[in-house]
Amino acid sequence: MRNIIRASFAKRPAILGSLRNGFVAHVRTPPSSPFRTLFTRTSAALQHEERIGALECGLDERSDEVLKTKHRGLSVIHDPSLNRGSGFSVDERERLLLRGLVPPRRQALEQQIERVMSTYERQRTDLDKFQFMSMLMDRNTVLFYRILMDNFEKLAPIVYTPVVGEACQKFHAIYRRTRGMYFSIEDRAHFRTMVYNWPVDDVDVIVVTDGSRVLALGDLGCNSMNIPIGKLSLYVSGAGISPTNTLPVVLDVGTDNEELRDHPLYLGLPRKRLRGDEYISLIDDWISAVRHRWPNALIQFEDFSSDVAATLLKRYRHKHAPVFNDDIQSTGCIAVASVLSSLRARGLEPSDIAHEKIVCAGAGSAGLGVCEAIAQAIEAEGQALEDAYNRFYIVDENGLLGTGTHSKNESPTRRKFRRSDLPAGLSLKEVIEKVKPTVLLGLSGRGGLFTKDVIKEMAKHVDVPVIFPMSNPSTASECTAEQAFDWTSGRALFASGSPFGNVTMPNGVVKYSNQANNVYSFPGLGLAVTALRISCVTDLMFLAAARTIATLLPDEDVQKGLLFPGVNKLRNVSVEVAASVAQVAIDQGLTGNVLPDSALKSREGLTDFLREQMWEPKYGHIVAG
Ligand SMILES: NC(=O)c1ccc[n+]([C@@H]2O[C@H](COP(=O)([O-])OP(=O)(O)OC[C@H]3O[C@@H](n4cnc5c(N)ncnc54)[C@H](O)[C@@H]3O)[C@@H](O)[C@H]2O)c1
Numbered sequence: 001m002r003n004i005i006r007a008s009f010a011k012r013p014a015i016l017g018s019l020r021n022g023f024v025a026h027v028r029t030p031p032s033s034p035f036r037t038l039f040t041r042t043s044a045a046l047q048h049e050e051r052i053g054a055l056e057c058g059l060d061e062r063s064d065e066v067l068k069t070k071h072r073g074l075s076v077i078h079d080p081s082l083n084r085g086s087g088f089s090v091d092e093r094e095r096l097l098l099r100g101l102v103p104p105r106r107q108a109l110e111q112q113i114e115r116v117m118s119t120y121e122r123q124r125t126d127l128d129k130f131q132f133m134s135m136l137m138d139r140n141t142v143l144f145y146r147i148l149m150d151n152f153e154k155l156a157p158i159v160y161t162p163v164v165g166e167a168c169q170k171f172h173a174i175y176r177r178t179r180g181m182y183f184s185i186e187d188r189a190h191f192r193t194m195v196y197n198w199p200v201d202d203v204d205v206i207v208v209t210d211g212s213r214v215l216a217l218g219d220l221g222c223n224s225m226n227i228p229i230g231k232l233s234l235y236v237s238g239a240g241i242s243p244t245n246t247l248p249v250v251l252d253v254g255t256d257n258e259e260l261r262d263h264p265l266y267l268g269l270p271r272k273r274l275r276g277d278e279y280i281s282l283i284d285d286w287i288s289a290v291r292h293r294w295p296n297a298l299i300q301f302e303d304f305s306s307d308v309a310a311t312l313l314k315r316y317r318h319k320h321a322p323v324f325n326d327d328i329q330s331t332g333c334i335a336v337a338s339v340l341s342s343l344r345a346r347g348l349e350p351s352d353i354a355h356e357k358i359v360c361a362g363a364g365s366a367g368l369g370v371c372e373a374i375a376q377a378i379e380a381e382g383q384a385l386e387d388a389y390n391r392f393y394i395v396d397e398n399g400l401l402g403t404g405t406h407s408k409n410e411s412p413t414r415r416k417f418r419r420s421d422l423p424a425g426l427s428l429k430e431v432i433e434k435v436k437p438t439v440l441l442g443l444s445g446r447g448g449l450f451t452k453d454v455i456k457e458m459a460k461h462v463d464v465p466v467i468f469p470m471s472n473p474s475t476a477s478e479c480t481a482e483q484a485f486d487w488t489s490g491r492a493l494f495a496s497g498s499p500f501g502n503v504t505m506p507n508g509v510v511k512y513s514n515q516a517n518n519v520y521s522f523p524g525l526g527l528a529v530t531a532l533r534i535s536c537v538t539d540l541m542f543l544a545a546a547r548t549i550a551t552l553l554p555d556e557d558v559q560k561g562l563l564f565p566g567v568n569k570l571r572n573v574s575v576e577v578a579a580s581v582a583q584v585a586i587d588q589g590l591t592g593n594v595l596p597d598s599a600l601k602s603r604e605g606l607t608d609f610l611r612e613q614m615w616e617p618k619y620g621h622i623v624a625g
Pocket residue numbers: 213214215216305306307326327328331334361362363364365366367395396397398428442443444445446449470471472473476496497498516517518519
């Protein structure tokens with residue numbers, strides 16, 4: 001078995017010990033680090049490697065990462081974390097017994113990128129592009145991330161929403177090669193041992209789904225694996241989490257999607273979904289096993305259906321911390337950021353959030369999570385929480401949540417948002433007529449729900465209608481950017497869950513389409529949790545992150561209708577999010593790692609420290625072990 005460790009300067013004694021024991025080490029250090037000197041003094045091979053690298057006309061800028069491996073020959077090429085295709089140096093070819101196994105001419109990363117991108121452009125459909133990128137990820141980690149990061153705006157919609165949705169729907173048909181781990185009902189007795197089948201001891205982030213509500217595409221069972229894989233690729237590209245230290249997981253508890261279950265190529269257990277106490281107890285077993293093996297890893301619950309999402313979060317957020325639910329908490333974070341930023345765009349103050357009248361379509365875990373997070377942001381501006389709840393009007397598939405009859409099992413969160421001043425069951429349009437909202441949120445998963453009537457009604461009562469259809473994928477968006485701008489004569493502020501292009505109005509003015517997606521929040525959180533070893537994820541961390549995201553753009557951009565930086569700036573956003581989360585963790589005494597003084601002295605010191613921890617997609621040094 002090949003063992004891999006990633007470590008920073010602080011962990012150097014452990015690294016040196018492990019190297020002697022034949023582990024592979026990924027060592028990240030700032031260029032000036034004394035560890036670099038220490039290491040080069042202990043490794044003649046590495047010194048030689050650096051000299052050879054320089055002689056080869058500086059083909060690539062090397063990272064400080066050091067990979068030590070026992071693999072030789074084809075097994076190096078078949079390991080994506082070691083493989084560098086035509087980019088192996090002369091020395092690596094010699095040391096790793098690659099002579100003759102790769103074409104003779106060494107090429108730089110830039111040339112590899114050129115070749116890959118020209119093949120990418122020849123892919124016909126978005127799904128072909130998704131598959132092409134998946135295969136690249138399986139082949140060469142550095143090249144995959146370098147290409148993803150350099151072309152983020154173009155490729156994020158392929159590896160993430162919306163195309164990842166289609167890739168999940170067709171997973172059973174396009175499956176090629178395994179990635180991540182599957183824990184099924186049938187493995188239950190083995191959870192404690194099977195976690196050791198995963199070769200990496202140092203897992204930083206786990207994204208887990210049971211596939212019960214994939215985007216707005218419903219129950220996709222075991223087909224959902226592309227969601228954790230996609231989310232983790234954003235942790236890596238967007239916040240520099242080391243790819244080796246991420247683990248995508250699917251819990252196969254069956255599926256109630258009959259079409260899929262009966263399909264001969266379906267790869268999950270062909271049985272009905274486990275529910276109730278048995279389901280909860282299985283998840284209990286899984287999380288205990290995971291915690292036993294990886295006590296500090298951040299666990300992100302993703303796309304669990306609303307009947308269990310909040311229950312699981314409550315059950316584990318303290319007992320098995322650090323844990324969070326992406327659809328509830330980090331969607332809440334980006335929604336708060338979007339509203340705060342829209343206040344700036346309207347020339348208002350953050351405290352004016354307390355005067356918003358918010359209509360939200362959708363009362364699932366995302367809708368309620370978003371409204372709860374905005375209520376907390378209002379409370380943080382000095383309002384009573386009760387008054388904060390009073391600013392919301394939530395409409396679900398049965399109309400306005402009012403005080404009519406409702407189930408005894410209703411969640412306390414949902415109950416808090418019931419209105420007593422309007423009849424239960426009013427339609428979305430009726431609610432808008434009566435309430436005259438300033439903000440309209442869409443978390444219903446119902447494409448086209450914001451009809452022309454609905455948007456025109458809203459636009460009658462406010463100068464700047466704030467319209468955020470946040471459902472994913474694009475087909476589930478409550479309206480498109482074009483519709484929102486067209487039906488409001490360009491007055492809307494617009495943000496959607498999946499990306500839409502900007503819209504040019506008939507008079508030639510460009511209207512900006514923002515992406516209000518939790519991608520702005522979870523990668524930075526992961527960076528902070530990993531770098532500081534944060535022991536628990538708190539609501540205050542998300543609020544701090546939201547406030548930061550809302551202030552990243554200069555006034556002149558916000559006045560144009562841009563609410564936050566584009567996704568191509570995600571690494572910069574993530575560092576700022578991480579710094580805000582880190583500061584809350586420091587203040588709340590939730591950090592396990594001792595930080596250098598410089599990181600504690602100033603915000604700049606903290607962001608510098610966090611930036612230094614980020615993995616970069618560059619070829620490092622491979623040392624034969
Ligand atoms: N932008 C983001 O970052 C982000 C993050 C998480 C979730 N989401 C999206 O939010 C959506 C909802 O997620 P969820 O987990 O809450 O799903 P869910 O299925 O549990 O909830 C959907 C809610 O919409 C309501 N609804 C259905 N039809 C409606 C209608 N005609 N009018 C009003 N309400 C209606 C349902 O009653 C339910 O309350 C999904 O599309 C998901 O992709 C977006």
